[in-house]
Amino acid sequence: MRDEFVTAGHIEEAAGTSPVLDRVGGLRRFTPARVGLRMAGTSLATSEILDFQLAHARARDAVYAALQPAHLMADLRTLDWPVDGSPRFLLRSQAKDRRTYLQRPDLGRRLDETSRIVLENFSTAEGAWIFDLSIVVADGLSALAVERNAGPLLAELLPLLAGVTPALRVAPTSILEQGRVAAGDEVAMALHASMVVVLIGERPGLSSPDSLGAYITWNPSSNTTDANRNCISNIRSEGLSYRDAAVRLLYYIREALRLKQTGVALKDPTDDLCEALLNTTGETLLAERGKL
Amino acid sequence: MEYSHTLGSVRHSFASLSHLLACATPFRSGDALAGLAAASAEQRAAAQFALADVPLRRFLEEQVVPYEMDEVTRLIVDTHDAEAFATVASLTVGEFRDWLLSDDATAERIGSLSPGLTPEMVAAVSKLMRVQDLIQVASRVHVVTRFRTTVGLAGRLSTRLQPNHPADDATGIAASIVDGLLLGSGDAVIGINPVSDNPATVTHLLQMIEGVRERYSIPAQSCVLAHITTQIKAIEQGAPLDLLFQSIAGTEAANASFGINIALLQEGHEAAQALQRGGVCADGLVGSNVMYFETGQGSALSANAHRGTGGRGVDQQTLEARAYAVARHFDPMLVNTVVGFIGPEYLYDGKQIMRAALEDHFCGKLLGLPMGCDICYTNHAEADQDDMDALLTLLGAAGINYIMGVPGADDVMLNYQSTSFHDALYVRRILGLQPAPEFEAWLKGSGFARLSREMASNTGALDGMLERLLPA
Numbered sequence: 001m002r003d004e005f006v007t008a009g010h011i012e013e014a015a016g017t018s019p020v021l022d023r024v025g026g027l028r029r030f031t032p033a034r035v036g037l038r039m040a041g042t043s044l045a046t047s048e049i050l051d052f053q054l055a056h057a058r059a060r061d062a063v064y065a066a067l068q069p070a071h072l073m074a075d076l077r078t079l080d081w082p083v084d085g086s087p088r089f090l091l092r093s094q095a096k097d098r099r100t101y102l103q104r105p106d107l108g109r110r111l112d113e114t115s116r117i118v119l120e121n122f123s124t125a126e127g128a129w130i131f132d133l134s135i136v137v138a139d140g141l142s143a144l145a146v147e148r149n150a151g152p153l154l155a156e157l158l159p160l161l162a163g164v165t166p167a168l169r170v171a172p173t174s175i176l177e178q179g180r181v182a183a184g185d186e187v188a189m190a191l192h193a194s195m196v197v198v199l200i201g202e203r204p205g206l207s208s209p210d211s212l213g214a215y216i217t218w219n220p221s222s223n224t225t226d227a228n229r230n231c232i233s234n235i236r237s238e239g240l241s242y243r244d245a246a247v248r249l250l251y252y253i254r255e256a257l258r259l260k261q262t263g264v265a266l267k268d269p270t271d272d273l274c275e276a277l278l279n280t281t282g283e284t285l286l287a288e289r290g291k292l
Numbered sequence: 293m294e295y296s297h298t299l300g301s302v303r304h305s306f307a308s309l310s311h312l313l314a315c316a317t318p319f320r321s322g323d324a325l326a327g328l329a330a331a332s333a334e335q336r337a338a339a340q341f342a343l344a345d346v347p348l349r350r351f352l353e354e355q356v357v358p359y360e361m362d363e364v365t366r367l368i369v370d371t372h373d374a375e376a377f378a379t380v381a382s383l384t385v386g387e388f389r390d391w392l393l394s395d396d397a398t399a400e401r402i403g404s405l406s407p408g409l410t411p412e413m414v415a416a417v418s419k420l421m422r423v424q425d426l427i428q429v430a431s432r433v434h435v436v437t438r439f440r441t442t443v444g445l446a447g448r449l450s451t452r453l454q455p456n457h458p459a460d461d462a463t464g465i466a467a468s469i470v471d472g473l474l475l476g477s478g479d480a481v482i483g484i485n486p487v488s489d490n491p492a493t494v495t496h497l498l499q500m501i502e503g504v505r506e507r508y509s510i511p512a513q514s515c516v517l518a519h520i521t522t523q524i525k526a527i528e529q530g531a532p533l534d535l536l537f538q539s540i541a542g543t544e545a546a547n548a549s550f551g552i553n554i555a556l557l558q559e560g561h562e563a564a565q566a567l568q569r570g571g572v573c574a575d576g577l578v579g580s581n582v583m584y585f586e587t588g589q590g591s592a593l594s595a596n597a598h599r600g601t602g603g604r605g606v607d608q609q610t611l612e613a614r615a616y617a618v619a620r621h622f623d624p625m626l627v628n629t630v631v632g633f634i635g636p637e638y639l640y641d642g643k644q645i646m647r648a649a650l651e652d653h654f655c656g657k658l659l660g661l662p663m664g665c666d667i668c669y670t671n672h673a674e675a676d677q678d679d680m681d682a683l684l685t686l687l688g689a690a691g692i693n694y695i696m697g698v699p700g701a702d703d704v705m706l707n708y709q710s711t712s713f714h715d716a717l718y719v720r721r722i723l724g725l726q727p728a729p730e731f732e733a734w735l736k737g738s739g740f741a742r743l744s745r746e747m748a749s750n751t752g753a754l755d756g757m758l759e760r761l762l763p764a
Contacts (some may be wrong), residue, residue: 027471030758031464034700034712035471042717044700052677052700056709057669085404102322102672105594105637141672203635205707208458225549225595233487234705237594239458240487264519264551268490 031239034208047192055206062209064098065142069175075151076137076173078157085135088172089122091115095178109182111190119190122172131171134252135192138179140284142201142210149212149236156246164250164280165257172281181229185220195213196220202233211236214245216252218262228263247274297342304338310600311355312346312605313412315339316419318647322608322638324592326598344386344420346659348377351413356610357600362544363554368410368617374641375412378409385416392417392429392743399432406660411542411613414655418609423647426654427690433657435693437625438579439534440571441479441728443693444662449725450694451716452626452664453478453512456705460487462500466761468699469504473743476720477697479731480626480664481535481584483515485706494518495531502532504761509739511571511730513625515584520552520560527563535584535625537566542614543606554618557583561622574729581625582634586666587615588630589648590638608638609648612642613655620660626694627656628664633708640677645669649683653690664694668710677701677709684711688719695719 027035034052038045045053069090092115095108111119137150149244152168161168171191176183182199188262190195195218212235215222230252235245251269254277256262269277295312296305306312314328316339323329330336352372357365378386379401391397414528418426436444443450455468465484472478482501486493494516501514514533516523520538522707538557539550547553561583570579592598600606612629620625629652632645638643649665655752656663667683684695701712719725726732734740746757 027467030467031461031699032704033455033457033464033468033471034702034704035468037700037714039714042714044712044714050698052702055702056671056676063672081593102636103640104325106325120662168740185686196314203707205704206671206702207704208707211458227551232599264521267522267525268488269495270490270492274666 022091028049040089046184050254052206057274059204059206059209062142062144062204065143065228067139067146067177069177072137073148073175076154077155079151080160081168082158082168084172086172087168087175089115089118090172091118091176091179093176093178093180093183097178101178105180108174108178111183111186116186116190119187123190123192131191131193132169132170132195132257134184134188135173135195136176136179136184136187136196136198137173138176138183138198138200140179140213141232143202143235144204145201145210145212146199148210149242152242153199153212153214153235153245156242157249160246160250161253164277165254179213182224184215185217185222185224188217188220195253197253208234208236211239214249216249216256216262218256218260230262230266251277260286295342295346296665297338299334299338304335304342306342308601308604309346309350309412310604310606310610311356312339312343313419313608313610314605316343317607317609318419320589320608320638320644320648321636321640324610325637326593326605328605328607331617332498336651340420342415344384344389346385348383348385348388348413351410351416353364355601356412356606357543361474364542364544364547364618366615367554367621368614371621372410372721373407375408376405379405380408383542385413386420388413388417389420389425393425395429397429397432399434402433402658403660406658407658411617411655411659412610414658415610415613417442418651418654421654422577423650423686426650427686429531430657431689431691434691435657435660435662437581437662438570438573438577439581440511440573440579441513442573442575443480443626443728445729446691446729447725448690449716449720449723450728451477451697451713452480452694453482454696454698454703454710455482456485456703458487458705460493460497462496462519462579463758463760465497466500466758469501469697470743470747470758472697473508473700473740474747475697475717476727476735477713477716478510478512479728480694481513481515483517485517489518491522491525491529492763493529494522495503495529498526498531498533508743509734511728511734516580520556524560524563527567527638531624532569533567534561534569534582536582537584537586538616539586539591540615541591541595541597542611542618543592543597543600546592546595546611547618549597552749554621557618557622579625581662583622583624584626585619585624586628586630587612587619587652588634589652590634591717593638594634609651612652612658614658616656616661624635624662626664627661628666628694629656630666630668632669632673632675632705633666636673639673640670641674642676642682645673645675646679646683646686647759650690653687653692658749662693665692666696668696668708670708680709680711681715683717684719685722686695688723688725689751697738712747
């Protein structure tokens with residue numbers, strides 16, 4: 001009966017009990033993906049099922065973990081910020097708790113009233129300020145991602161910004177609870193910043209409960225859609241490295257300044273482009289900016 | 293136009309067709325989020341009674357999204373085949389359901405009716421159907437497409453091998469491809485979701501798949517699921533592109549949020565077809581279906597692009613069916629709903645995901661599409677592997693063209709759970725299904741044997757072997 005089904009019978013023979021199995025297990029050296037799994041028949045062996053269940057349990061726990069905003073702010077303030085960029089605002093979205101956040105993305109995209117007033121008061125008090133960039137750090141779907149990765153990423157990014165775009169005017173950074181990407185648009189509008197970078201916890205994966213995403217949006221407004229954004233994903237120690245992510249972020253920030261747009265019109269940078277960017281001097285960029 | 297149904301002394305009325313369709317939809321979180329769900333269970337039942345009495349012809353007169361403001365509606369209206377529609381023109385939605393379940397509704401008759409059906413008609417009838425109805429009717433329809441393999445034949449189930457890597461590492465991706473091939477996966481497509489959306493990455497990864505395919509003489513097609521404009525650039529730079537991918541949705545505004553429109557899809561379709569990379573398939577025909585589309589309920593709402601006539605929202609299942617009108621215009625090789633990927637704000641739990649997947653498969657097949665499904669969930673949805681096993685079995689019974697093959701069901705790039713290589717082997721075994729005929733022959737032949745042999749040879753050779761798969 002089995003032999004009638006070429007895939008099942010054949011594959012069991014090839015991978016089930018033969019020496020091939022060990023070699024296939026060796027594939028795991030090359031990828032974090034779940035390759036070369038042990039089998040029972042053509043199904044997964046008990047140990048593999050249990051490993052999977054544990055990972056799922058951890059990811060579920062990560063979704064419901066709460067951000068510690070004050071702690072994160074203290075942490076981020078220890079970095080070497082450019083003038084005025086240092087974290088200053090603790091903000092909340094209109095989603096009051098995790099369950100609301102999960103079912104009402106519309107509320108996660110809006111700042112609550114207190115937060116709006118905080119930003120408006122700042123803008124009124126310092127009305128002369130116009131910023132090139134506002135940075136927002138939001139829990140998103142994984143507070144763990146933000147706590148582990150936002151600091152190390154910014155530690156790479158800030159010196160690059162200082163070196164390559166020294167004249168960039170960076171608004172005080174915000175930390176946002178129960179926030180979605182679009183809430184960053186509102187922050188940037190309130191601060192009169194022409195671009196926003198949102199660092200946000202991505203939906204936890206089984207092997208990556210702590211993956212950070214970075215969204216770059218030029219001229220954010222209430223009409224901004226996802227097609228107007230660029231995204232860098234999988235920023236974490238086992239994924240895209242902090243250094244590589246920071247260089248890409250720098251690329252998008254520069255391109256946004258130069259072309260006055262973000263989104264599908266900007267293509268992801270190649271390695272060559274990134275390298276060229278790092279060899280660019282601050283002076284050249286300043287000159288370029290003068291033409292804008 | 294107003295629609296109504298009276299239950300006892302209560303007259304339930306619905307201001308428009310889109311209002312009626314939304315209220316008649318089995319509950320899901322996305323419609324509640326949009327404020328479109330029925331206010332009570334009784335109102336939903338009343339809406340279903342009223343919907344059952346609506347003549348199918350009515351759907352040609354009242355559009356849920358205006359013709360003037362939406363190119364998807366224009367496509368639906370302008371390409372409607374009145375002659376094909378004639379066979380069911382006198383039926384109401386309820387009568388149409390009865391006909392679909394009757395012995396009159398053969399595969400041939402449904403197939404020739406298909407160009408006469410609009411997405412809204414098909415969505416409407418699905419709202420009156422139970423799970424077993426969605427399975428039974430869909431299982432009668434076989435939509436067959438060809439590139440280097442033939443996908444969608446009766447008694448067959450194909451898989452998309454999805455070897456994603458969190459940093460687009462070509463060796464890591466090759467390792468997942470080898471693992472999948474050894475487990476009989478990849479006959480629908482070997483399709484990578486790249487982290488980096490640029491032509492160089494697309495070209496590099498396509499060359500890598502090309503190398504694997506040629507080395508082991510694999511009848512399969514490749515795809516790197518970047519934005520369509522990126523893939524077109526890659527074509528211009530000489531990339532060996534087999535299938536051209538794009539995510540699509542059911543309104544012009546939602547498609548705009550994806551950075552696409554129908555003209556751009558047309559441009560891409562022509563560019564991909566001009567490459568003429570399809571092979572001679574098992575029945576002697578040359579494969580010429582080059583498009584690969586993904587869809588999913590809730591995508592229009594998530595882009596705030598779900599509004600139609602009178603500014604009123606349209607329910608997510610009806611809009612999903614409208615995306616299929618866009619898809620069928622391009623004779624795609626593959627179309628799959630990525631049903632559980634979008635998250636719990638649109639499909640909250642395993643029950644909602646399951647029903648949505650079966651609706652999508654049914655609607656797509658009725659509209660003549662080669663439907664597959666990414667049977668999946670995210671870690672913030674109330675769902676787990678048991679839900680996916682149940683859905684996999686149901687879709688297998690419904691005759692789904694293909695499912696995903698992800699190492700261990702865990703996509704380490706996109707951070708969600710889909711179906712594994714092993715899941716495909718399970719469903720093929722219990723339902724007696726085979727892969728595509730060309731791929732089945734390959735699994736029995738020297739190409740697969742060579743791959744197995746090389747993988748079984750001395751341990752140290754593995755690095756070298758994977759290296760050889762990479763483009764220079």
